[in-house]
Amino acid sequence: MRERKKKGTKQMKNSYSITDLERFIVVAKSKTYVGGAQKLLPYRLASKDIQFADHEWSYHDSYFGDQDFIGQEVVYFHAEPVWAMNYYGYILDTELISSQEAGKMIMNSLTKLYAEGRFLGGFETSEDELRYDDSNEGDIRHFKGKERIFRNHIQVYELVYHGGLIK
Structure with missing residues (x-):
């Protein structure tokens, strides 16, 4: 007699769980920008590109600029894009913070956030006279937020x- 499988109980080669995706994103983010990953040759003119791969998963972050910057992160599962995030960051007042100070604060803050095993908002930390705040709406499936x-x-x-x- 054939056993009937419940919907969603069998994991196919090209399927993954949201938990596995989120776990991979946290690891990839902590190993690339925050982890000081070596930049690759640019994929596009003047882009800065960093990657991380682990078995069937890979992550690519590509961005432009320094003080004011724009970029995109893409996660691939078995070489197929399954998740992405776009971002644009900028200094509001160069008299009050340098891009180096902002970058250091961001790296320190994200290191703490990733240590909690997550990457989306609801996070705040302070160092000296600087306070970092990340908030968002939604979840890994679809979200928007501000840092x-x-x-x-x-x-x-x-x-x-x-x-x-x-999809």
């Missing part, structure tokens, strides 16, 4: 992001 830095209660940096599953 901000304040110096003594004055917003000096902002990054807007959005993304989700690719």
